[in-house]
Amino acid sequence: xxxxxxxxxxxxxxxxxxxxxxxxxxxxxxxxxxxxxxxxxxxxxxxxxxxxxxxxxxxxxxxxxxxxxxxxxxxxxxxxxxxxxxxxxxxxxxxxxxxxxxxxxxxxxxxxxxxxxxxxxxxxxxxxxxxxxxxxxxxxxxxxxxxxxxxxxxxxxxxxxxxxxxxxxxxxxxxxxxxxxxxxxxxxxxxxxxxxxxxxxxxxxxxxxxxxxxxxxxxxxxxxxxxxxxxxxxxxxxxxxxxxxxxxxxxxxxxxxxxxxxxxxxxxxxxxxxxxxxxxxxxxxxxxxxxxxxxxxxxxxxxxxxxxxxxxxxxxxxxxxxxxxxxxxxxxxxxxxxxxxxxxxxxxxxxxxxxxxxxxxxxxxxxxxxxxxxxxxxxxxxxxxxxxxxxxxxxxxxxxx
Amino acid sequence: xxxxxxxxxxxxxxxxxxxxxxxxxxxxxxxxxxxxxxxxxxxxxxxxxxxxxxxxxxxxxxxxxxxxxxxxxxxxxxxxxxxxxxxxxxxxxxxxxxxxxxxxxxxxxxxxxxxxxxxxxxxxxxxxxxxxxxxxxxxxxxxxxxxxxxxxxxxxxxxxxxxxxxxxxxxxxxxxxxxxxxxxxxxxxxxxxxxxxxxxxxxxxxxxxxxxxxxxxxxxxxxxxxxxxxxxxxxxxxxxxxxxxxxxxxxxxxxxxxxxxxxxxxxxxxxxxxxxxxxxxxxxxxxxxxxxxxxxxxxxxxxxxxxxxxxxxxxxxxxxxxxxxxxxxxxxxxxxxxxxxxxxxxxxxxxxxxxxxxxxxxxxxxxxxxxxxxxxxxxxxxxxxxxxxxxxx
Numbered sequence: 087x088x089x090x091x092x093x094x095x096x097x098x099x100x101x102x103x104x105x106x107x108x109x110x111x112x113x114x115x116x117x118x119x120x121x122x123x124x125x126x127x128x129x130x131x132x133x134x135x136x137x138x139x140x141x142x143x144x145x146x147x148x149x150x151x152x153x154x155x156x157x158x159x160x161x162x163x164x165x166x167x168x169x170x171x172x173x174x175x176x177x178x179x180x181x182x183x184x185x186x187x188x189x190x191x192x193x194x195x196x197x198x199x200x201x202x203x204x205x206x207x208x209x210x211x212x213x214x215x216x217x218x219x220x221x222x223x224x225x226x227x228x229x230x231x232x233x234x235x236x237x238x239x240x241x242x243x244x245x246x247x248x249x250x251x252x253x254x255x256x257x258x259x260x261x262x263x264x265x266x267x268x269x270x271x272x273x274x275x276x277x278x279x280x281x282x283x284x285x286x287x288x289x290x291x292x293x294x295x296x297x298x299x300x301x302x303x304x305x306x307x308x309x310x311x312x313x314x315x316x317x318x319x320x321x322x323x324x325x326x327x328x329x330x331x332x333x334x335x336x337x338x339x340x341x342x343x344x345x346x347x348x349x350x351x352x353x354x355x356x357x358x359x360x361x362x363x364x365x366x367x368x369x370x371x372x373x374x375x376x377x378x379x380x381x382x383x384x385x386x387x388x389x390x391x392x393x394x395x396x397x398x399x400x401x402x403x404x405x406x407x408x409x410x411x412x413x414x415x416x417x418x419x420x421x422x423x424x425x426x427x428x429x430x431x432x433x434x435x436x437x438x439x440x441x442x443x444x445x446x447x448x449x450x451x452x453x454x455x456x457x458x459x460x461x462x463x464x465x466x467x468x469x470x471x472x473x474x475x476x477x478x479x480x481x482x483x484x485x486x487x
Numbered sequence: 488x489x490x491x492x493x494x495x496x497x498x499x500x501x502x503x504x505x506x507x508x509x510x511x512x513x514x515x516x517x518x519x520x521x522x523x524x525x526x527x528x529x530x531x532x533x534x535x536x537x538x539x540x541x542x543x544x545x546x547x548x549x550x551x552x553x554x555x556x557x558x559x560x561x562x563x564x565x566x567x568x569x570x571x572x573x574x575x576x577x578x579x580x581x582x583x584x585x586x587x588x589x590x591x592x593x594x595x596x597x598x599x600x601x602x603x604x605x606x607x608x609x610x611x612x613x614x615x616x617x618x619x620x621x622x623x624x625x626x627x628x629x630x631x632x633x634x635x636x637x638x639x640x641x642x643x644x645x646x647x648x649x650x651x652x653x654x655x656x657x658x659x660x661x662x663x664x665x666x667x668x669x670x671x672x673x674x675x676x677x678x679x680x681x682x683x684x685x686x687x688x689x690x691x692x693x694x695x696x697x698x699x700x701x702x703x704x705x706x707x708x709x710x711x712x713x714x715x716x717x718x719x720x721x722x723x724x725x726x727x728x729x730x731x732x733x734x735x736x737x738x739x740x741x742x743x744x745x746x747x748x749x750x751x752x753x754x755x756x757x758x759x760x761x762x763x764x765x766x767x768x769x770x771x772x773x774x775x776x777x778x779x780x781x782x783x784x785x786x787x788x789x790x791x792x793x794x795x796x797x798x799x800x801x802x803x804x805x806x807x808x809x810x811x812x813x814x815x816x817x818x819x820x821x822x823x824x825x826x827x828x829x830x831x832x833x834x835x836x837x838x839x840x841x842x843x844x845x846x847x848x849x850x851x852x853x854x855x856x857x858x859x860x861x862x863x864x865x866x867x868x869x870x871x872x873x874x875x876x877x878x879x880x
Contacts, residue, residue, distance in 0.1 A: 087743075096750075102540075148517075151732050153732050189764070192762070344765075370613060373573075377574065
């Protein structure tokens with residue numbers, strides 16, 4: 087007899103499972119619009135030049151492989167904080183923050199969720215936008231938090247339901263936790279405008295909510311790292327002590343190296359030290375200390391002026407290609423003769439696009455056209471190329487006409 | 488401890504608290520085979536930084552489990568093993584613990600007792616506690632009086648333990664005592680565990696590093712597999728590959744049949760997805776490349792033996808010096824213990840003397856890391872221990 091006879095087969099991960107199904111497909115026209123990994127115009131993974139250069143520099147230094155501190159590589163965590171907060175940030179300059187290195191964005195959210203579960207006694211409720219990244223819910227739930235939602239996406243207009251969001255948020259019980267996507271909302275690609283962010287800041291302040299920003303696409307959304315961090319910086323300027331998760335998976339193409347950070351803005355440097363000590367106590371029984379490779383590369387890039395400049399150009403290049411694919415998709419849909427309004431495809435921003443396709447239509451796209459995406463109709467625009475955008479438009483038109 | 492050592496200005500200072508291998512020059516050592524393989528990886532333009540699968544790099548997982556269980560393992564042949572690439576040995580322990588809390592001995596049975604050796608690596612407790620287990624106990628292990636294994640105490644604890652309790656077993660080179668059960672003793676342990684339905688969760692952080700022989704260091708794990716146990720084995724490649732900061736580990740799962748193991752892995756995937764999504768690529772590539780090439784494997788084995796042999800040499804040199812000095816007490820435990828660590832038997836006052844007066848840094852438990860010893864500092868350390876033992880009671 088076995089201990090495991092009663093263990094159920096788990097369902098495939100909704101997002102990563104798409105790639106696995108795609109890999110099994112033998113259709114030569116197949117398209118993987120599932121996972122959010124950038125592809126160049128040949129549909130190939132793109133290793134940034136600044137990353138290659140950073141790797142060569144690191145190799146030449148012949149560094150050892152001694153354990154990093156629990157909180158990670160200091161040059162990396164400092165540079166991550168500065169990237170998010172801005173070099174002129176009072177919070178950054180005064181040192182009233184703590185940033186720990188994390189296992190990319192997921193690891194950062196996990197640390198954040200566990201930290202809140204342990205130390206944020208006022209509430210167990212985390213309010214997510216509707217919809218949000220699929221993995222947010224299980225991460226917070228596994229940490230022992232409860233999930234609630236606020237209106238965000240309006241399926242009728244494929245854009246932001248701002249009045250719905252403001253209405254819901256104004257009713258959130260005080261001292262609850264609200265999670266906001268800093269830019270390039272995943273999965274919808276719908277971001278508030280700056281004027282709307284200002285109103286959001288005012289209402290969360292009024293409700294005395296703990297604000298959790300998830301920023302996985304800084305630089306990747308508009309092509310401008312400062313513009314993409316605007317909301318984060320504005321909130322902090324308004325006196326809101328946020329917590330923040332960052333990922334370098336997309337904006338540096340460091341996916342498998344797992345480079346990320348978790349930041350807590352504190353009242354003062356002393357509080358930051360105490361928070362840091364507790365974060366370390368959380369991290370140690372999870373994986374002891376973080377992996378060095380991705381953090382070293384990211385640190386080298388952020389801290390070497392030439393490489394940083396090159397990085398900013400490459401990030402803009404990636405963002406620009408995505409914007410151009412959005413434009414081409416819309417024009418191709420028009421050429422196919424589609425009568426639907428596809429403006430949301432170019433209004434939305436970042437790697438993902440909420441097409442508005444229904445599950446049955448998505449199923450047809452997968453089965454009949456080998457076009458793979460998640461059931462919610464989300465496509466990764468990064469998987470679209472000038473070579474396949476015509477086929478994609480054709481397929482979408484076929485299932486929506 | 489390390490911080491105090493760093494700030495100490497005394498030129499004679501010795502760090503016997505370090506948790507990593509050091510060369511005879513007291514330096515960290517990147518294994519030559521690792522340097523070679525990293526160069527190969529850097530030169531391979533077909534490689535990129537894409538996400539690994541949730542469970543990790545397939546070539547890494549298969550090779551890592553093969554190293555633990557042996558090429559001829561019946562469990563591998565019968566396809567009833569699974570592997571989860573993890574963030575070091577700690578990560579492997581955590582994923583295993585999270586899974587056990589959810590699926591072992593019922594569903595979400597946080598009351599299942601978890602037994603950790605007394606003493607053990609202090610992080611074991613925290614891993615299982617943070618995974619949700621409420622009842623973490625110790626089992627007798629170190630006998631301070633006779634400076635060896637308290638086998639009877641250990642077996643008694645296993646007899647008394649509630650059925651289905653989980654036991655964390657050190658596969659070899661027990662941390663911090665360096666004292667391992669003999670094969671005969673392991674057989675007795677396995678017999679009790681089988682009869683009482685206790686779950687073996689092996690922590691294997693020093694395979695190869697302990698004796699210099701991979702098979703010898705894996706004997707206990709493989710014996711349990713041959714006895715038909717279902718078990719977990721958390722593996723670390725931090726020490727035996729010197730890949731500390733790349734966080735390379737593997738959780739090997741041994742089940743009764745292939746279907747069960749697939750179900751287990753699918754549930755472990757869910758756990759991984761909310762912990763780190765997918766593991767880091769660099770360290771796994773290095774290990775996979777090395778283990779799958781006969782030539783590189785041999786080179787690695789040679790590097791591992793270099794480390795193990797240096798530790799064995801330091802043990803024998805320290806012991807012979809203490810005996811030559813006529814230091815009160817017996818010192819055979821220094822060479823009988825195995826692996827990186829040694830429980831010297833020094834008491835807290837003697838340790839304080841070592842640290843404050845002699846600038847030799849070690850843990851209050853009397854634990855030293857043999858890697859901190861070098862041919863240059865052996866005499867000084869031996870003399871200092873002699874002083875501490877004779878001056879302080």
